[in-house]
Amino acid sequence: MVNIVNFILDMFVYVGIFGILSLSLNLEYGFTGLWNFGKVAFYMIGAYTSGILTTLGYPVYVGFAAGVVVSGLAGLMISLPALRLREDYLGILTLVFGEIIRIILKNEYWLGGPLGIRGIPSITPSGLDYTTALIIQLIAITIIAAICYFIANRIIHSPYGRVIRGIREDELATATLGKNTFRYKASIFSISSAMAGVAGAFMGQYVTSIAPDQFMPFISFTVWMMVMLGGFANIEGAFLGALIYISFERGARIAKDYLLLPIDPNNLMFILTGLLILIFVFFRPQGLLKENRVREHKGV
Amino acid sequence: MVDGLSLNIAQILFNSLLTGSLYVLAAIGLTLTYGILKFPNVAHAEFITFGAYIAYTVADIWKLGFEAGVLAAFVATGLLGVASHIFLFGPLIRKGASILHLTVASVGYGIVLRYAMQEIWGRKDLYYSAYYPGFDLGPIRVTPLWLSFIFLAVAIVAVFHLLLTKTKIGKAMRATSNNPSLAQASGIDTRKIILLVWFLGSALAGLGGVMKASDTRITPVLGWDILIMSFAAVIFGGVGSIYGTIFAGYTLGFVENLGVIGLVALKLSTEYRFLLGFLVLVFALIFAPQGIAGITFKSIRRRLSSSG
Numbered sequence: 001m002v003n004i005v006n007f008i009l010d011m012f013v014y015v016g017i018f019g020i021l022s023l024s025l026n027l028e029y030g031f032t033g034l035w036n037f038g039k040v041a042f043y044m045i046g047a048y049t050s051g052i053l054t055t056l057g058y059p060v061y062v063g064f065a066a067g068v069v070v071s072g073l074a075g076l077m078i079s080l081p082a083l084r085l086r087e088d089y090l091g092i093l094t095l096v097f098g099e100i101i102r103i104i105l106k107n108e109y110w111l112g113g114p115l116g117i118r119g120i121p122s123i124t125p126s127g128l129d130y131t132t133a134l135i136i137q138l139i140a141i142t143i144i145a146a147i148c149y150f151i152a153n154r155i156i157h158s159p160y161g162r163v164i165r166g167i168r169e170d171e172l173a174t175a176t177l178g179k180n181t182f183r184y185k186a187s188i189f190s191i192s193s194a195m196a197g198v199a200g201a202f203m204g205q206y207v208t209s210i211a212p213d214q215f216m217p218f219i220s221f222t223v224w225m226m227v228m229l230g231g232f233a234n235i236e237g238a239f240l241g242a243l244i245y246i247s248f249e250r251g252a253r254i255a256k257d258y259l260l261l262p263i264d265p266n267n268l269m270f271i272l273t274g275l276l277i278l279i280f281v282f283f284r285p286q287g288l289l290k291e292n293r294v295r296e297h298k299g300v
Numbered sequence: 301m302v303d304g305l306s307l308n309i310a311q312i313l314f315n316s317l318l319t320g321s322l323y324v325l326a327a328i329g330l331t332l333t334y335g336i337l338k339f340p341n342v343a344h345a346e347f348i349t350f351g352a353y354i355a356y357t358v359a360d361i362w363k364l365g366f367e368a369g370v371l372a373a374f375v376a377t378g379l380l381g382v383a384s385h386i387f388l389f390g391p392l393i394r395k396g397a398s399i400l401h402l403t404v405a406s407v408g409y410g411i412v413l414r415y416a417m418q419e420i421w422g423r424k425d426l427y428y429s430a431y432y433p434g435f436d437l438g439p440i441r442v443t444p445l446w447l448s449f450i451f452l453a454v455a456i457v458a459v460f461h462l463l464l465t466k467t468k469i470g471k472a473m474r475a476t477s478n479n480p481s482l483a484q485a486s487g488i489d490t491r492k493i494i495l496l497v498w499f500l501g502s503a504l505a506g507l508g509g510v511m512k513a514s515d516t517r518i519t520p521v522l523g524w525d526i527l528i529m530s531f532a533a534v535i536f537g538g539v540g541s542i543y544g545t546i547f548a549g550y551t552l553g554f555v556e557n558l559g560v561i562g563l564v565a566l567k568l569s570t571e572y573r574f575l576l577g578f579l580v581l582v583f584a585l586i587f588a589p590q591g592i593a594g595i596t597f598k599s600i601r602r603r604l605s606s607s608g
Contacts, residue, residue: 029400035400081582081586082585084586086589087400088339088340088399088403089535089585092340092585093582095528096532096578099578103572103574103575106571107569107571217524221407221411224404224407225404225408228404263419264418264419266415267415267416267419268415268419270414270415271411271416271419273408274410274412274415275408276408277404277405278388278405278412281392281401281404282392285397
């Protein structure tokens, strides 16, 4: 039986990582109305960029910064052709983009190949006991998540945030008001991708080895579930959704040690996850938290 | 294996026909439901897998023979599609769910199906025991299984064509696919037509699953490997267009097989052949988002005159 304290600390580290991912998807879909079914691509790009650089001996902060920049640029690059598409086509294109990146990483041996990258240096000094290391990791991810939260908060309460909501509600009308909607969409896509990049960079050093098969499209769908659970267009909801989903997953993992089920607990967990989504789609499609009203401009 | 075939044009064409048939079978259902109900059904991947498993159960566990397995896969997957509409997508649409919610629901539903299948049939790879030794047909290496699948796919395409053009129900299907509300206003019972579309589309996906599995193996992710290529066929062909999808499916099959040879020549991994399909999808999305069905003579002329 695993140490329960470590188990919980580890869980909260993942809540932080996935909270950032779900926050970034919420900026894209919740606030701007952009479908992105390839969130995992930017997570993967961040993890690989940082992982490769730090294993080559560059300091961790260089790796993180590069992960953020490369993911952000990748987001910008894909958005240039993709954002002119209809919403569902954008969804399919981003899904495919994730798979393209994964297949390339899997087949290019200088980028790690199918085994990926091992021995990524962690941010914690070596020689610490596991619990202390976990606490340091948790503090680090909390700081990163707080920065992302702060940025997202500033974005949605700024005039910029009102424009992206306008795009979500009626892109044509927003364009008629003289806003270059394409530029807004591309920039929000790029910012969100950069956030996913930092989440990936953090995850890489946390687990210390990454491989292409860790980045299946299922990850993108998981992030969608979190956004949906927490509530669309609600930045606190992004973290709430991540917390609920991951507790649910971990709870199932613990339960299998205690319960004697006639069904494989891993399968059961996924089936229940799928059912949870269906229940939400049916009975609470807007998620748990509602969108906050747009704050009046008070010179924040 | 590829080296020996590298310059055998006939074999390439044959293999393209085989791969293309698979994509056509897998994509027709997807394009029809996407066209009529406006959302991409991600759970379609699981319908493909379901067909493969049903055929395994009937052919190898109940020992009723491979042909019976194929038939059972067709019927059972078709019924699964109908049930999906009656119990899930239909009620959601009546509740006024948005396209995004339908898509997310199909993701959740797909997860339920996939892990339910994994629970029933296990995670281990399964193989059909039916074995058909290959033989040479002129310069081409074939197996009776491949031949019968190509024949089946072509026959289905022909039957679909007749159904769509010669029968009243086919006309109703095309009308519903083009414009559901107009079809309804013209007295077509679109509810029945939609159920029929779910049945036929899913049944073909099930057949596609058996086809893919008979050549490789049955795994819970079988459908996923085909899904993205099916989306490529659907979008390249134009969402909702059966003829476009058939053309796109065979084109993708050809591109993929020709691409393998190019990749070998360039000393790149043959797994990159999927990328070729993806690239077709990306180019189709960007340059012809209506698909080839949307490219008319008029639009080409307009584009030429506007650029020149």
